[in-house]
Amino acid sequence: SQQGEEDPQALSIQEGENATMNCSYKTSINNLQWYRQNSGRGLVHLILIRSNEREKHSGRLRVTLDTSKKSSSLLITASRAADTASYFCATASLNSGGSNxxxxxxxxxxxxxxx
Amino acid sequence: EPEVTQTPSHQVTQMGQEVILRCVPISNHLYFYWYRQILGQKVEFLVSFYNNEISEKSEIFDDQFSVERPDGSNFTLKIRSTKLEDSAMYFCASSGSGPPYEQYFGPGTRLTVT
Incomplete structure (x- = not known):
């Protein structure tokens, strides 16, 4: 798989259910960030997890990171119709100059x- | 809450024309980025900019592309001679001066090259 590859590609659930999305990557990272994008709109930053963290919570969001497996998961609990969107993981790696x-x-x- | 803004929201141009996409990053941020998303595809990194110079660019960012911070607030992406394949959503992002460097994105400019 390519860097920052999510699965499943599509997920359909009922309101109130939990939604779990997974992300795998190949290279070493500094942190991993999850974003939401409503159709045709901009990217909304949801949560960032650093490479030395294993789990992070923000409201109804729970993110895990397993650097040994190079994978992350995003769990949305008690989903709502308004959560309908595309969800992206993005891996952050330091540039060659070490500045960003x-x-x-x-x-x-x-x-x-x-x- | 501070946010990244972009203008215009939609730009239609003819092949071969020059376009300038404009962004106003979050005011105390120091790192600026452009990404693009061709319809139905991944968001792709184009370029990062810090301290008035490009700090990294992708292979997509060829000589047809340039970036500038003409004043203390704007950050622009110029495409000198647009091609059909430049049609995409272009996102500007900015991040602060310290870790963990969350990047905050603007709403995007949809560029259509005809």
């Missing part, structure tokens, strides 16, 4: 939450 990070995005998971 570029993000490498996956293809995303299209989540549909049915009312």
């Amino acid at each position: 990070y570029k993000l490498t995005f996956g293809k995303g998971t299209l989540l549909t939450v049915n009312p």
Whole structure:
């Protein structure tokens, strides 16, 4: 798989259910970030997890990171129709100059939450 | 809450024309980026900019592309001679001066080259 590859590609659930999306990557990273994108709109930053962290929570979001398996998961609990969007993981690696990070995005998971 | 803004939201241009996409990053941020997303594809990194110079660019960012910070607030992406394959959504992003460097994205400019 390519850097920042999510699965499943599409997920359809009922309101109130939990949604889990996975992301795998290949190279070493400094941190991993999850973004949401509503159709045709901009990217909204959801949560960042550093390479030395294993789990992070933010509201109804729970992110895990397993650097040994080079994988991450995003769990959205008690989903709502408004959570319908595409979700992307993006791995952050330090640039060659050591001054900042570029993000490498996956293809995303299209989540549909049915009312 | 501070946010990244981009103008225009949609730009239609003819092949061979020059376009300038504009961004106003979050005011205290020091790192600036352009990404693009061709319809139905991944978001791809184009270029990062820090301290008034390019710090990294991808192979997509060829001589047709340039970036500039003409004043203290704007950050622009210029495409000198647009091609059909430049049609995409272009996102500007910025991040702060310290780790962990979350990148905050603008709403995007949809560029259509005809």
